[in-house]
Amino acid sequence: MQVLKFGGTSVASAENIGKSCAIALKALEQGPVVVVVSALGGTTDALINAGRTAAKGTGAYQGILQQLEQRHLKAAQELQLPPASLGTATALIMDAFVELHRLCDGVAALRELSNRTLDRLMSYGELLSSQLVELHFHSLWPDTIWADARQLIRTNSRFGNGEVDVVATQKLVRDFQAQHPGDLWVVPGFIAADAHGTVTTLGRGGSDYTAALLAAALGADKLEIWTDVSGMMTADPRLVRSARPIARISYQEAMELSHFGAKVLYPPTIQPVMQRGIPLWIKNTFAPDDHGTLVEVSPPRTAAVVQGISSIGNLTLLNLEGSGMVGIPGFSKRLFAALARERINVVLITQSSSEHSICVGVNAPDAALAQVAVDEEFAHEIAAGRIEPLRPEQDLAIVALVGENMKDHPGISGKLFGALGQNGVNIRAIAQGASEKNISTVIRAADVRKAINVLHEAFFEATVKQVNLFILGPGNVGSKLLEQLARQQQHLLEKLGLQVRVVAIASSQHCLVNDEGLDLTAWPEALAAAPAQTLAEFTQLIIGRNLRNSIFVDVTANPAAAGIYADLLAKSVAVVACNKVAASSEYALYARLKNLSKEFNASYLFETNVGAALPIIGTLNDLTRSGDVVRRMEAVLSGTLNFVFNNYDGTRPFADVVRQAQAEGYTEPDPRLDLSGSDVARKILILAREAGEVMEMADIEIETFLPPACLEGDVEAFYTQMAAHEAHFRGLYEAATAAGKRLKFVARYAEGCAAVGLQAVAPGHDLYDLRGKDNVVLFNTDRYVDQPLVVKGAGAGAEVTASGVFADIVRAARL
Template sequence: MRVLKFGGTSLSNVKKFFIVKNIIKEKIRNEQISVVLSAPEKITNYLVESIQIAKIKKNLVQLHLIESIINKFLFELKKKLSPKIFEELKKEIEKEIIKLKTALNTVSSLNQCPGYLTPIIISRGEIFSILIMNSILKSENYKVTVIDPVKTLIGIGDNLNATIDIDKSKNKIKELKIPKKNIILMAGFIAGNKEKRLVALGRNGSDYSAAILSVCLEAKYCEIWTDVDGVFTADPKIVQDAKLLKFLTYSEAMELSNLGATVLHPKTISPLSKFNIPCIIKNTLNQNEEGTIIKNFSEESIPSIKGVTSLNNITMFSISGSEKIATYNLTRKIFSKISQKKISPILILQNYSNGNLDICISDNELEKTFEILKNELSIELKNTLINPIKVIKNTAIISIIGNKFQLKKNIYLNIFLGLQKNKVNILAISKNLSQNSISIVIKKSDVIETIQNIHHSLFNKNYKIIEVFLVGIGGVGNTLLNQLKKQQKILQHKNIHIKLCSISNSKKTIFNEKGINLNNWVKEFQKSKSSFNLNNLLEKIKNNKFINPVFIDCTSSEEIAKEYVNILLHHVHIVASNKKANTCCNQLYQNIRLTAKKYDLKFLYETNVGAGLPVIENFQNLLNSGDKLIQFRGILSGSLSFIFGKLEQGISLSKATIMAKELGFTEPHPQDDLSGIDVARKLLILAREVGHNLELSDIEIESLLPKNFNFNLNLNDFFIELKKLDILFFKRIFEAKKENKILRFVGIIEKNGKCKVKIQKIGKSDPLYSIKNGENALAFYTQYYQPNPLVLKGYGAGNNVTAAGVFSDLLRTLSYNLGT
């Protein structure tokens, strides 16, 4: 015997009912099958709402909605069932609709819903499911026995949250003497009390129904079929890389369900555990997946972590101020009264050393619990033996569940690394005495990000993720995308996953929180009708709660650079080839760094000075080691390095500039290179790294372009005007050669912080002498490196090296990522 339970998502339409029928058909080949059904998806919610509407608004509008859903089922079933079976089904459903209508009219006339009537109304969905499935099976000539749970399952306690007397129910079902060839059908969620009235088993109680039926029929397995592949290490809707758990012990499953996992009802596991019946969680729409099996395993003594869960909408009461609160009598008095009022605390934290007692309950029990505490502690409060009761609202409980996992090395370190990432304030922490869970009370607003971070630190220790948000797809940005595509598989073998979540230019954008396919992003981008808006992008990043989001700025936009502080405030790293943020006013420059430091974020800009050369990192390492800059001299423009090298060969300035432009060495408009402003920006960045509080206007610049040069020309006119300077530069090259020297465009930082950008004549002994053809060279004269400087040189221009530098910075954000 095998019991199969199908949830509402597995029964949301006729097509899914037939998928369920096919699963039954497959299973019955090997053994007898019993089937427990929930209500079709959303029906129970509509039924609950129908009671409220009938009480308040005096109408049956929800009943009409339910009728329309059921009529849609009937319309589709008419084509699939024989006329006779369909007519029988239609009559039975009409009877149930009449019963429902009568019940709701009673509610409407009384302005209230009698206690006995509520479970009758809200359980109609399960009855509909049984009627439909019975007709489908009968239409294929299966013999079916429908068990009436009101007559066979003996409910005890609350009308809406009853438990089952297993022994009496088992005897009742044995009396039915069901033929072994028959398929057994039973509605979930309901039972009958001693007065033989229908009672409900609590919301989602169909799982419990299946567990009870499994025990009563002495089934070998109980299968819960739902819309997910099984139990995961976290809610897949919150944690995209949550892992499917193939195996769970009963105690682990119980802990998961009690502390927030929604796949199983909390009451389900207990009877299965008691009678040692394995439970399997499977996906109706992914039947090939093995699912999760829950039973006792011989390996359960091995420490392991199984999941991260959360309970939201929690209120914490904190009682403190006296050692008396820690005494057994006072604590017992509090919980005796709470128990009498049928309030179930979710978490109790008691510290005997300081007399603190914290009680966590669901928000819907807040007022009732507060009244009890005030009354029971009135004497202590009046005599100031304890402090006023502190009520902390809008909290949540994050729980880490496993099997004796507290014996697992570094478990606490990894949990607190996850908490540290978004600087979560811990309100309380509790260790389960059975070593099966740790629960942490935090603010509700921190839940999603905290779950993601703790899960990542526990389950993806060696798996590093970067979520990329790229703005700017010109030469550098486009090249970077090609490099990302090329390296994707190689990095994945190293457990590094770069997920490109958005691509934008100044006009439009594409966004996909699950990752954009790099093989067809161009077509997708061309089709996009979404305009780019930075605030909208940041809102999406905030709402999706990414693990390691990185904003890459491959534009030259000052407007975007001015938003860096805002980006950092959204807990997003920044990698920038854009130099504007580092060369704007000193106040913004400082604010960006202070914000990054405050939130422990990365702001990386290696390509701002030397493109692909590791200039910034090495310079920072020098300064951090205590070295001091005496002088800096450098060729900081790959385009001007190329141009001056061509001037040496006798090529004109205008022709050399066109060649540099065609090779992608220059800025979008070459006048930025020839004016010296690009070199000045790079020099300013280096000077600020040293600590000089300079503005761009403080740098002396000897431009290649004269003061009377028209800087408002388009590209064609610019190159025509530039030809007028060719003769001038032929003369300057000739004069330098007479002194056995060459011309180079050099940036200089003096010890006092004075900065200059100028054309210099350079002799053969100078470390910058041989630099040409697009190379950069940076000579640092420091306390440690003198009289011979530390020289960094290599190609400093071009899309490939610049994109590679951005790529390198991107990977450096992993030093922040948890688990590294």
């Protein structure tokens, strides 16, 4: 004997009914079959809507019922039944809807919809679908019997969610089997009857339960649940695109997953078949050859520690606390008794070891009633100040890890908490049973999608980590960065296990967004057509998307952009900054950003602030983290100035060399920042701070080589004045050359003091042979005393700077 249950999507149309019947007919080759069917997909919701609409006293329910009637008549027509069967089906449907209209008319007249009446209304969905399926089967397999579940499943009179009398049900089923020994039964799911013959229902999803009760009563060889997915999944595929089917799972694991929101299986289904040791298959009606999931007593052990991740939304936490609870027996009993009297189901329980508080999770619709019940129960203690009034916390959800192999396996909880913490998901409560099959965490409902994806990535996708980039500033450097990302996406996936997606690109005028990742081969055209967005709106876009492993990349020099770093870091969004404004502004802001980075486990990386792609800050951090102390730094930190002084020899105007540097992309957008020395001052300030110095920009001595007139007016006036003072620049060059030296713009730090200025460097000095646009930093430390540690290389140019930003992105992604 086999029991096959087909869900609403499996019988949603004539075509789907045909597919379901073909599966059942194939199963008949192996022996007798019981087919349990749900209502046509969406019918139960429509019937509930009709009843509730009628209870409001409006006539809109008539249109709902008419649409349902036409849908069922259409299904009967499309099944291509024999004429006699089609006539029978049409009569059944029309009679049923006459009764449904009569019921709703009564509800509308009374303006009241009782649970008893609602059960009767809902029952028509399964009654009609099962009889349509039976008529279709009868034309293919004449020995088909329609078995009325109201005569097989006995419950109490708790309408809306009847409690099954298992002993009575088993007797009714076996008696029916003795009287009707056919090879094929078709049974409506979900519905039952009480001892008086009044229609009851088994709760939403109860068709699974019907099938399990029948399988247990008949001693079936197996139970198959046919649905629209290929088995139980490692996570909800609507939330996690990479979720995959679970091939085999134990009853206990399946029960945990179904309880915590795995919609493919109704939780009570498992108990009847588990008690009898009947294998349970979950299969896909629309892909019948897929393996699906086999639920059994003792599946083969696998290396997988976690079998699946599931969640329950719409949760409220109720926290009962007070010093008057400590050491006093009976508080827990009274709390749960008060909730039980109101028939409120407790989803989760935690208690502090100090006995100072008890926390329970309930479904949000029950929260208000629960609060009243508990406050009434403890009114005396609340009035005396021994405990606090109940405090509900709303808009929460449970995310649970499930797996039998978690038992005695160290590190699972740590991995769970670490993964959530690194993505800014705060845990409000934790529960774990002694069996260690389930670890449940309560989090904000808004974080569920991110949390489940993060955990799925941590436990099921160890080789791949998805990274989501939000890039501000697709200018010279930004566009080069996007080109590099486009070229290297496959390399990052294959070599580093990083699936890097650019989710948003924002300029000063447009913002292009795609949650699934932008096409990096066609972004300029798409960005030009995208709508405008303010910086504040872009910030909220990043926070609101709440994507896992998010990184904000600032490739601008905009001071306002630096102002949003704190908000993002506080939401555990990593920040990669090419923009050096934040790191070189007031020390208080610099320190705050560094502290936020630590507090919220979000990287704040700005390597390109000092030397483009050169690992200057990284090297300095390695020195200080390992306990070394930086005593002195000497550096050429402006690729622009090094290029200018390496190319200026007095044969052409100094202004022309600067224009060349700007044209080749070595300068800041405003070249006066480079030539005035303020950009180099920012860089040595950042290095001094990273070395542990508390220093402000005003503490840096800037020894300018420009005549004061050059810094007046706009950029064109700057070039005009440089040309007018050509004799000054030629004089600097000639004086250095006459002494056998070369001009270098040098930054210096020693013993808490820093300065920048033009120096004539003699042969033999580490800075003397610095060519082109190269930068160099000399670190003298407690370890590097006689010879400095030298970091040297190209320090300017859009391509090089973009590669430095790219490297910071990879560092942030791998942390």
